[in-house]
Amino acid sequence: MFSTRGLAGAPLALAFLALSGCSSSWGSWGCTDTTAERGAAGVRVQVEDTDGRPLGVTAEVVGWRLEPHPQVPSEGDRVHFHFRFDRADGITEPAVDACAVDEERVALGCQTVHWYEAFGRDGDLTGDGWLAVEHPEQVAAVLLIPNDQSSLDRRTCEQDLKDGGGRHPPEPATVGDEL
Template sequence: MGQWIRPGRVGILVATILAVAGCGADDFPSTPEPGVAARKVAVIRGDQTYPMTAEVIDWETGPHPQVPERGMAVHFTYRFRSTSSDPWATPTRVELQACAVDGRRVVILCTSIFNDSLKDCWLGPSADPDLARTADVLILPYQMYAGLHAGDPKDHDGYVPPRHLGPGDQL
């Protein structure tokens, strides 16, 4: 009626299942942690630190001048600086996250900042989440731009940026 599996075959079966389960584990890079947020950070992409820093120069909360009725907003100024004398050493496109946080470093709201964009930025306006609770504006160091060939399995270098943070995330 039924057929029994001999003990020697069970070991082979288990070894085969474990081997197959491990196949491809290295093919998919894991999503890195977002890194330590600060007012000034060195720009990081995977194991590489770019010769570049990003810094929040100043920030303030208040009503947005164009839509004051929509709640508070955070206006901040930032800058990117190369730390290399070689102009080819810095990447052409850098995207980082900047986040307004409360006194416990809980994210209220985040936005992307770019090394080739305007250096004045607004978070909000918003009544929910309440940007009036902002205690600081911090930058996360990891490059969010995966690269020109991010969807191409042949030309992509395997870099996976960290996930975008949102309200309620702890830094």
């Protein structure tokens, strides 16, 4: 026979176990991961945080051309592009994906460019990069994706249940993504 007196304490004991972290579903209550939507790519973009809010920094492709990379000219043409970060102050430290695209805006090659790769003064920082693409003759433009990628390596719930989680930037753009 079961004692009603013994059952009366059961809800309290279960609540204690759940609050102490002994419950198997505790992690889903305290830690969640979400991924931001990829913003619209453009030649000039306002860099935005994971919630889609502007950081006050503009990133822009100021020019590009096809030419052999000086260190490996035998590999043929690559996309040599120049970019600028306006109003980057070293506090926000933004990074955006730069992609060579074809006429349909399909990515042919991408890489992340960081504000600290650019040089200048008064918050106007200019730099350059090289993109290796399989068919350089198909490149129609170089576009930037506005999502700040500088926090891409933030801890996830799977990596660190206690300190991980939150909103993360979208995955970096790859060859074949339509921008």
